[in-house]
Amino acid sequence: MRHLLLTLGLITSLTLAACGGDSGGVAGTYEIDKTALEKMAIEGAKEKAKVDELPEAALAMIKQGLKDMKATLVIKSDGTWAGSAAMPGKPKEEGSGTWTMDGDKLTMVTTMKDGKPATEEEEDDVATYKDGALLMTDSKDPSIVIRMVRK
Numbered sequence: 681m682r683h684l685l686l687t688l689g690l691i692t693s694l695t696l697a698a699c700g701g702d703s704g705g706v707a708g709t710y711e712i713d714k715t716a717l718e719k720m721a722i723e724g725a726k727e728k729a730k731v732d733e734l735p736e737a738a739l740a741m742i743k744q745g746l747k748d749m750k751a752t753l754v755i756k757s758d759g760t761w762a763g764s765a766a767m768p769g770k771p772k773e774e775g776s777g778t779w780t781m782d783g784d785k786l787t788m789v790t791t792m793k794d795g796k797p798a799t800e801e802e803e804d805d806v807a808t809y810k811d812g813a814l815l816m817t818d819s820k821d822p823s824i825v826i827r828m829v830r831k
Contacts, residue, residue: 706786706809707757710828713813714746717826721746724824744768753814753828755779761788784809 721742725734734742745768753763762776777791777798788805790798807814807828818824 706781706814707755709831710753710755710814711831712749712751713827713829714749717749718743718746720824751826751828752831755786781809786814 722734722739725738725742726732748768749766751763751765753761755761759778759780760776761779762774764772764774766772773794775790775793775798777789779786779788781787786807786809788807790802790805792798793802803819805816805819807816809815812830814828816826816828818826
């Protein structure tokens with residue numbers, strides 16, 4: 681009997697670990713992948729300036745700006761989400777709403793923005809869930825893909 685209980689406990693632990701500990705799979709707390717964002721920002725700046733290498737001062741500005749940036753997204757297993765983003769020199773933004781999953785596509789509908797009901801102008805955010813990370817494409821510039829990783 682004791683062997684059976686230990687086996688069941690092990691199977692349960694392995695199952696929960698494989699599922700991420702919840703039935704939603706995607707549910708969890710995410711933060712921006714600053715390493716990936718830094719590479720993208722540097723490549724974008726080099727492309728815009730039409731240079732192969734950026735001056736040290738430009739690299740330092742990019743790195744400092746990213747260091748001070750904070751972005752967190754909490755996907756809850758109850759079908760709701762909440763997030764915040766803060767960038768140097770800009771007011772902190774907060775939002776919340778509902779989410780649905782279709783295959784690897786996560787669609788987030790914003791219902792509240794900065795403490796007020798969201799307007800109809802708010803676009804749904806769509807992210808791809810891949811390898812435990814969320815890949816979010818900027819709706820205004822599809823070449824910008826932000827990678828969010830589990831905290």
